[in-house]
Amino acid sequence: MSEHPVRELIHEVNELEQEAVPPAPALLPLAIPEISTGRLFVFLILFYVTALTIRAFFLEGPGLFSLFKHFVKPGGTLEPEPSILFDFFLYMTVACQFFPIPTLPPIAFMAKLDPLGKDFLFSPLLIAVVGSLGTCIANLNDYAILGLLFRHHKVRKIRDINTYRRLLDFFDRHAFLTLSGAAFLPIPIDVIRLLAISRAYPYWKYVGATFTGRFPRYLLLAYLGKELPSKYILVLFVVLSLPALVKLISDIMKKRSHTTT
Numbered sequence: 001m002s003e004h005p006v007r008e009l010i011h012e013v014n015e016l017e018q019e020a021v022p023p024a025p026a027l028l029p030l031a032i033p034e035i036s037t038g039r040l041f042v043f044l045i046l047f048y049v050t051a052l053t054i055r056a057f058f059l060e061g062p063g064l065f066s067l068f069k070h071f072v073k074p075g076g077t078l079e080p081e082p083s084i085l086f087d088f089f090l091y092m093t094v095a096c097q098f099f100p101i102p103t104l105p106p107i108a109f110m111a112k113l114d115p116l117g118k119d120f121l122f123s124p125l126l127i128a129v130v131g132s133l134g135t136c137i138a139n140l141n142d143y144a145i146l147g148l149l150f151r152h153h154k155v156r157k158i159r160d161i162n163t164y165r166r167l168l169d170f171f172d173r174h175a176f177l178t179l180s181g182a183a184f185l186p187i188p189i190d191v192i193r194l195l196a197i198s199r200a201y202p203y204w205k206y207v208g209a210t211f212t213g214r215f216p217r218y219l220l221l222a223y224l225g226k227e228l229p230s231k232y233i234l235v236l237f238v239v240l241s242l243p244a245l246v247k248l249i250s251d252i253m254k255k256r257s258h259t260t261t
Contacts, residue, residue: 035147035200044144047137051093055086063087067109067121080121084110085130092134096141097190107131107218108225124222132214135183136207139193143206146197164195171195176209183213 061083088110095101110127171178175196182192196206 035150035197037144037147040140040144040147040203044137044140048093051090055083055090059083059086064091064106085122085126088127089130089134092131093137094141095135096138097193098141098145103131103135104221104225107221111222111225124219124226127222128215128219131218132211135214136210139210140203140207142193143197143203146194147200150198164198167191167195168199171199175199175201176205176212179206179209180213183210184217185213186217 059082061081064084064087067084088106091101091106092103095103107127110122110131111124112121171192178192179196179201196209
């Protein structure tokens with residue numbers, strides 16, 4: 001993980017602390033159990049090592065890039081190989097808050113009709129299941145990283161902000177429903193995930209809410225994606241990739257500036 005998002009988060013918390021934290025008597029101490037991330041990091045490391053090993057040594061066939069190329073320049077036929085589906089799953093597992101690559105274009109491409117055929121390349125139902133499982137892993141990356149950051153005394157102080165407390169009151173009463181709804185709606189849900197992680201929300205409920213919200217969303221996108229022309233999906237891919245590209249360039253420039261000074 002880049003060190004810059006960590007510094008930026010701490011900086012933002014410092015600013016909020018200075019502007020919004022009320023006097024000490026205004027808020028009672030908030031008792032929250034320690035966020036355990038050790039086992040989660042071990043699981044994620046083992047998962048990625050196992051998945052990459054399977055793809056590299058045991059699962060031969062075309063990859064996700066071959067799928068994109070097939071629709072850009074149709075030629076011949078492309079069979080719905082398990083390797084393509086596996087690559088799609090891996091892609092979705094890294095599309096998290098700290099690596100914001102777009103998920104809509106791959107879903108649309110996976111569900112499109114074969115340019116030389118008459119059927120779905122992959123079933124929308126299968127795409128929704130695999131994509132949702134991948135997003136569950138991606139969101140566990142957020143849980144592990146943000147959970148670790150919440151151990152920092154500066155980041156921990158966000159829990160003493162009035163706005164956080166008001167949101168927390170609603171979240172505690174409707175946690176699963178709130179997470180599921182936010183996972184379904186096409187809006188940024190970083191704040192909702194932040195609330196869940198800061199409350200040490202149980203892993204299995206966190207993953208369950210993610211799957212519950214993302215499955216119908218991805219199923220809908222898969223059915224809609226088959227109707228969207230390939231060139232528009234490519235344009236969408238480029239546009240939605242810009243935030244991740246800008247962030248990467250910004251991090252590189254900041255790192256160079258830091259080393260020169």
